[in-house]
Amino acid sequence: MATAKSKSIRKREYQGYLYILPWLLGFTILQLYPFIQSFYYSLTNYSIMASPKWVGIQNYVTLLTNDREFWNSFTVTWIYTLYTVPGKIIMALIIALLMNRNMKGINTLRTIYYIPSLFGGSVAICILWRLMFMDDGIINALLSVFGLPHVQWLGNTKTALPTICMLEIWQFGSSMVMLLAALKNVPQDLYEAAELDGAGAVAKLVHVTLPQISPIIFFNVIMQTINALQAFTNAFVITKGGPLKSTYLLGMKLYQEAFSYYKMGYASAISWIIFGAIMVVTLLLFRFSSGVVYYSDAGEF
């Protein structure tokens, strides 16, 4: 009887495979296969019309040694990442810390800050940005009210990239809501204990608050970095990569090589360089975080 019962339970456990089947198929066909295929393409000459022709590492060699545009895009993408990821997180953290107490109207405020994230990198908002930062646009008009000189935001190679970064940083609201939720979960007794030890506001922030929310910050940094390194829409809609390719992100170069020039093999090589960059950054972040990020449990299930 007992064995019969446990057998039927065993049988039931195997039904799990049935439920995860859609994902198993999806993972194999739409993720794993394209992932491997992409690496293969990167070693070939491939336009969608004809079958791929093996060229070995030639695409990578050309990219790294013979394509000025690539190094420009590579630099532009890193600058974009280094502006937007810390910019967003720091902004989100400051506002979340200031909002983390019992105050009236907190829900309304949280809503206001969240709204920009709602629209994300939609074309509608990119167009709005382009209009606002035009030479005779609202931003320059506001500057003149304060007696400040006009800036050629999108027409100047020095300011075009920061202007696009601003659009990304403007959407810090979702990170903020996330951090705010994490802050609410910091156990109160930790603060009480710190106070007993004579800790001031700064000490409490450094020794209690930040370590407690560090996993969320860490998760945010990683996901934002992955997104930033392959960013596309903002630059494509607002500046089309210009002026003088100063906003020509790797994501844009990848798109144009693949879908304007049909150099799919070459574009795949670019995508693997993006992937490599993501892996390096993620590994470095994990390394760095092992001493800094604090986990209260090992997370077993």
Next chain:
Amino acid sequence: MSESKKRRVRISRSVINVLITVYGLIMLYPIVWMFFATFKKNEEIFGSVRLLPQTFDISGYISGWKGTGGISYLTYFLNTFRIVVPVTLLTVMTCALVAYGFARFRFPGKKILFMILISTLMLPNAVIMIPRYSLFNKFGWINTYMPFYAPALLATYPFFIFMLVQFMRGLPKELDESAYMDGCGTFRVFTQILLPLMKPALFSAGLFQFIWTYNDYLNPLLYINSATKYTISLALKLSIDAESVVQWNKVMAMAFLANLPLIILFFSAQKYFVEGIATSGIKG
């Protein structure tokens, strides 16, 4: 705490309140400005700091709605919903099934498979974009909406699976056990017991998928090439590229209309947004 210190704390608190409110309003200003710009004449949009239009002129909406090349925004909106609604429903359904499989069953290889699932969270779209395009091209799916439906049908959204697994792990397993005692099968346990309890999480997942698909530009750009099948994002991009002199009030009117469904959705389901972000750590 002494009286004067208390007062200092109170004053500094109200200063902070004012600061973050003002800063929040500055953050919101572009959207407000956008709304009023839709009623302005082209000349009024430029070189002026006035927020309100001189007259509320709705001609931007009327001429903008007609679109370009004889295709109106009605078509673009309908096309967008033809993608977004099925994608959202399919994603929620299949991700919930997969999450059930991971959260409630102990089968060999589960740990490894779950680790693979988590690692695909970090798989950049840039890497799989080209082979996927080539695959869908072989299937004859270019210029159809299948490239949007297929990933939703096959649950390739690890974010949502992870989020739903986390939620399901919080539901007591005794519920399942007692239903098994009563002779329920696993599918009935899922549909009759767990799904109703998961409503908030399902709703959050659906909302995010709706918004992301709605705002998406890259995938429609890759897969849709005839104007009758264009989504709103493609149509908006076309509207600033097609004409040599852009009628900005027209463009702003349509851009604002494009945002409107999201604004309505957000205000009618705010609770789920905040809960969704807070519980899953999802980026919105």
